[in-house]
Amino acid sequence: MATTTAAVTLTSDLLSDNMSVSASTTCVKAGTTADGLDQIEYGYVEVATGDEYDLIATTPTAAKASKLFVKNHSIDETYYIAITQNSQAIGRLYAGDWMFIPADFHDAAADIAITSNGGTNKIEYALFHEGTALTTT
């Protein structure tokens, strides 16, 4: 059985009492307590400015568990990608930013899409999941 773990450490001195949070989770299939996610899509793409593109080409099956990591490896701090899901704007990842979310993919329109701004952005992504609706040739 496959095992995928995701750990985070968040620190901030914005408050007088400095904040430090650490957490770790094992990523499991929906509705289970210990059956780990067993499929992965891992890639690196350069995205030119202009059009909006689906980052994930095949849609993981709805109602299953998925975890999506995205990092913007651009160096110029003015570059960013705008993230949308199902046409809903989520936010922006500027150069050096990353995100980690439990992507829902609740229907065919719920893909994660990105639009490059400032210049060509370099994007790393990893989708951990438990099944996709493959497209027949």
Add this chain to the structure above:
Amino acid sequence: MATTCTISIGSDILSGFGGISESMTLTQAGTVTDIDSTTGFQRRKLSAASAVDLVTMASELIEPKDSVAAKIYIRNIGDGKGNVDKSVGVTIGVNAEPIGKLYGGDWLMMPLTCIDADDVTATPATDDTVVLEFVMFYEEA
């Protein structure tokens, strides 16, 4: 005044996958200046399978700046008494769009627009008590 966040992902799904280890410093949009505002670390107990706002953008004491570099961290810590059920979760949404479900122990870090309509919502799958920890970092409008 730095805010940093580090992620480490390990997986044996794919032979040759060496894992992911990345760190970011939260900065203001388009600059290398550190992000300057936060909601502070908060804890919210939910006991009903209905949607609630974790963050109501229009109600923040300090108006967040729209469409810049805000981020939010959210974690499902179970019932708050040490019981963590990985088989049930809380759906996190933005402006009614389900982003994904945080099962017991799961966490997320994601960017936000902070536009007034784009509230961050939480919808538990059941009426059982579940506790979320969260903190938002943003730029002051």
